[in-house]
Amino acid sequence: MTTTIGIDLGTTNSCVALVEGGRASVIANAEGERTTPSVVAFGKDGQRLVGTVAMRQAATNPHRTFASVKRHMGTDWRAALDDKRYTAQELSAMILRKLRQDAEAYVGHDIVDAVITVPAYFNDMQRQATKDAGRIAGLNVLRIINEPTAAALAYGLDNGGAQKVMVYDLGGGTFDVSVIEIGDGVIEVLATAGDNHLGGDDFDERIVDYLADGFLREHGVDVRRDPAAHERIREAAATAKKELSSIESTTVNLPFLAQGSTGPLHMETVLTRSAFENMTRDLVERTTGPVHQALSDAGIAASELGQVLLVGGSTRIPAVQAHVRSLTGKEPSSSINPDECVAQGAAIQGDTLSGAKAGLATRGGEILLLDVTPLSLSIETIGGVATRIIERNTTLPARHSQVFTTAAAFQTKVEVHVLQGERPMAADNKTIGNFQLKGIKRAPAGTPQIEVTFDIDANGILKVSAKDLGTNNEQSITITDSERMSDDEIEQAIRDAETYAAADEARRDSFVVREDAQRLLNDAESALNSVGKQLDKEEKKAIKADAAAVRKLLAKKPEKMDDADRNALKAAAEALEQSSAHARKTASSQK
Template structure:
């Protein structure tokens, strides 16, 4: 088996890593950075941008730029660009495609396999959506693992002394807490809790709302409906948040933010760390509940923790770090880069699956984050697999009928901690038919839940008397069918091909323009060393090449137009060859 890359598909930034020489290494992307913004954009000429290039143009192309799509994973929603609808899985696959390409460029070989991380509190639909995104991107997703577990794996590789650690993971869009036990050769998740709608994006939003209100108070202008202005404000809010992690005051200066009859209006204000902490205090405080829940579920107290690990860029916020100190009574560890450790852990798991000899002794035992149940008489949610059960796992329980001579039962599969079915999330349902007619309470129907290592659920029901059986792999309205995924894969491949063609067209135009400049320079600088007929021919060929390029857009070049440019370029290269040699001799002297 080839290399299996590890991917942290984040809300605001993503990261990819791979095992090299027995150690995980972050892969630097094409732009030279170690993380890639989880941003996708579509330009007006149809070009697709991903990562840094997409983020840089967001202000001028706000309506066609998509960020924080991870928060929509598992939902029955879509983004519409140019009347084309894209599911969250498809947008996420574009980010994964870039990470895959960066990995291939780094390794110098094709990459087909990956381990992808998800927040521990992602439910079944969100995990499936992540796996679908990987398939669309051309990746065989070998394993889906929880982000805090991946971080613990990255930490535990070099810190195998027996201990219990707590991973506090506050990323761009999600928050997770996991209590994990590390012992010799084994990393076991004891409990997990969290909130998959809390993260750095919420801190940015809170600060953005404050800036908008201050601007309205000072200038009487409401910017909330101005998409371009709001994009600039959100971008500046994120920068201010980051700056306030080290500074106590930051100046927010946004010129020409709006206009009035009197002229342009600017934003210029100073923001203190104290004010930022006041605005976001409730967000920071809300992380306390999951911490206490995870400790209680693990059956330990904070004093029994050997280590507290901070994961996710939002843990750099000083108030967050202070909250962790207050909650757990110890200084959180900062030995891991919070932006990279999840991808490093995923790479370790990938190395293990690929058979890396240095990792064979590591056993990873994860848990299911939420209770799985079926609906029984009275709308009761009857648990079969409790939250924080180690996975993979399988559990069966025998039920019976509620009515006389009932020949079928409707099995509703639920996820959540509430007592009544209506208060939990319906994952899926199916009908078991062919039950032998009998009085209520006589038939024996065995319901089996099977959760694989990715945390994905399979459910079956069997009438033990008749032997009739029905089973499903849970799908929700947000999951994509195999046919839809296959179509998305074809679309992604076609887009990649068109991207390559478009790049080739732009390269041809660039080369042609450079050739024209070089030929004009050669004619001007060789003087009398170049005879008049040759100069005349070069000028004529320059004019022909210019004419072939006139009114032609590289993004929309037809095959005949491309052929015309190539022929004219080839002709000029021939007529100017001698002039180029003379120019080289002149410049050498």
């Protein structure tokens, strides 16, 4: 008997679910809780603690306790402990293993297959790191799917007709927003945007600073320098945040928090919802940009949304809910549990992939999940231009090919420079891979035909290949383990694309105009060399004069060209195109 589980591997809490009796059900852990804290700790005797038991001892064992590890996935971060340095994948695997064991205890047999969710804006390296964590935990990861997509999948099975929904997912460490179309058995992501460094942890940190600053003013002691005291305040901040979602004020009471010159010092502070909203107003506002971006990319207005789904525990904050109402003009749905729906959606996708179809009540009997890639993928071409192969928000899996040629005569190899980002120039985007295609047949510039193919699988893992169509030589790489774009860089890439759009377009135009003019100049000079003796004196003189004019204008660096320079080069190229037309045609006919 086989069972496929769905896992929401969260920054703050994780959850596991499976499909039984035609519905996705959350599995309670060994402690009887429906979610498991994403915390790992090591006792002084080397014992590993995961979940609630790890969180409970954090204040007394702060140096050996690790939380919010998800924020380090796909980086070179290490947790140094005793004689070992743990990667984020290894610590995440400990959480995944506990979830797996809790599920096995529930079903009564071994479980291997799983679908694991990630933030929509996780890059290739972070996705691969998540798959690696699953493998370390002994799981066969059938699919990595985006958290908002999983939430829409959980919602879509129970909510009637076709509609477009927005999933606003504010979790412990990340924020995603996706616009998703739900049809008859089809869940299609239209667009996604997000902020990979915005979540409940940031709200907690504002309360921590507020409490610590107040304690410093009152007692002259900065408790942030004491790891144990700092952890106690952090736990109290998280509790206060949750309480302020249902009451207007709460009291943070931490006796014996520090030691002063006259004895023990205690914290007793009243925190109001109003004060909390003031200190976190900018965090809530940071969700505005991604919401507008996702709607714009999807090509719809907020009024066209059938529903807005709130996902992630941080969406319980009243100010967040009010902001969503303001942005969309809609009352968010309360039909799904924000803490559990992602795991439930993953379980549904896992059941579909495994072919079990354990009584799922779908209108079409099948579920088709169509996700997207969050950023554009390009290669660098002549003039430093980033030539798009796959646009952002392209439905996955995706395979796109484009034929290029050589820039110099008699090249026997080309370098394929793979980029990720939204800027038109290669230098402004993120390099995610490099490789060389060798063995190209020697030929004049522009003759070889090099086919470059980008292939992204359903997990968002990219493979790039280049093939010389003349010799059939081929080279490829899988973009899984080279340096990747960080979450901050992704956000900055999109902001830069908007801020510098006009300047970028001008630079791109300069390179395009120059490339066209250079190609025409090469053709004209080649034609003169080939058939010059067949041309009359005046024709040859005109071609040489126009070629000289183009050559002079090309001497100016592209980044220093303005509109007048570009227009002058265009005019000179047009003149050369006319004067050399007969010569180029004659040369072409004699080849």
